[in-house]
Amino acid sequence: MTAPTTTITSLEAEDLKARLARNEQLIIIDVRTPAEFESLHIRGAYNVPLSMLAEHTAEFASRFQDGVVLVCQSGIRAEEARERLASAGLESASVLAGGTAAFADAGGDVVRGKKRWAMDRQVRMVAGSLVLAGFVGSRTLARPVGFLSAAVGAGLTYSALSDSCMMANALSKMPWNKTSVTPTLETTVNNIPVATGAVTRS
Incomplete structure (x- = not known):
């Protein structure tokens, strides 16, 4: 056999x-x-x-x-x-x-x-910074700024479901890339x- x-x-x-x-x-x-x-x-x-x-x-x-x-x-x-x-x-x-x-x-x-930086590292940096900015802004500026964190979370969820990444596509067009x-x-x-x-x- x-x-x-x-x-x-x-x-x-x-x-x-x-x-x-x-x-x-x-x-x-x-x-x-x-x-x-x-x-x-x-x-x-x-x-x-x-x-x-x-x-x-x-x-x-x-x-x-x-x-x-x-x-x-x-x-x-x-x-x-x-x-x-x-x-x-x-x-x-x-x-x-x-x-x-x-x-x-x-x-x-x-x-x-x-x-x-590798693209996945750039995406983590930008996404993390936006979430942090949304949280801090909602505490120090105005509560609606917190929706920024929610928007990033929604974007990451859509990215997983659609198997695509709009943030990576946008970052790829930046001058440093x-x-x-x-x-x-x-x-x-x-x-x-x-x-x-x-x-x-x-």
Whole structure:
């Protein structure tokens, strides 16, 4: 009796580092925002923001094959990307545990640019600041200021239910999150090689 094939969905940083050292044909897809990618990314990775992948899942799933590793800041967005791709028929993609930071900490080859906060950290900072301002304002200025905290709570609830984040979308347009190159669907798809071919890392 043949043992069932197990699909690996999590990959440790040390394992990825070793596989790249052996020149395995891997395609590393970084699903963070362009600003996060520009700040720090694994050398040779391709930036496919999660918002773009979510909108064109079938197109990306048809292009990817075996050897795809999904990366983000911590693994949460990469896992969401893996689930979306799996629903479109790609079940062999792996997620880098601990994200880009874990790979860098493991001594992996990374490219560093202008340092920025990760988007999830920016969202927590803004949301927390608005809630705190609403609470303090309701105590020191006027009670209606407290509705600011309620508005943020409602926004976060909607974000969870709709699996979207309006605050992240707004923050991505802020000057400090602007990048020299903004990826489009056409340039992104054209830059990513088909997994069965040789991958040139730069």
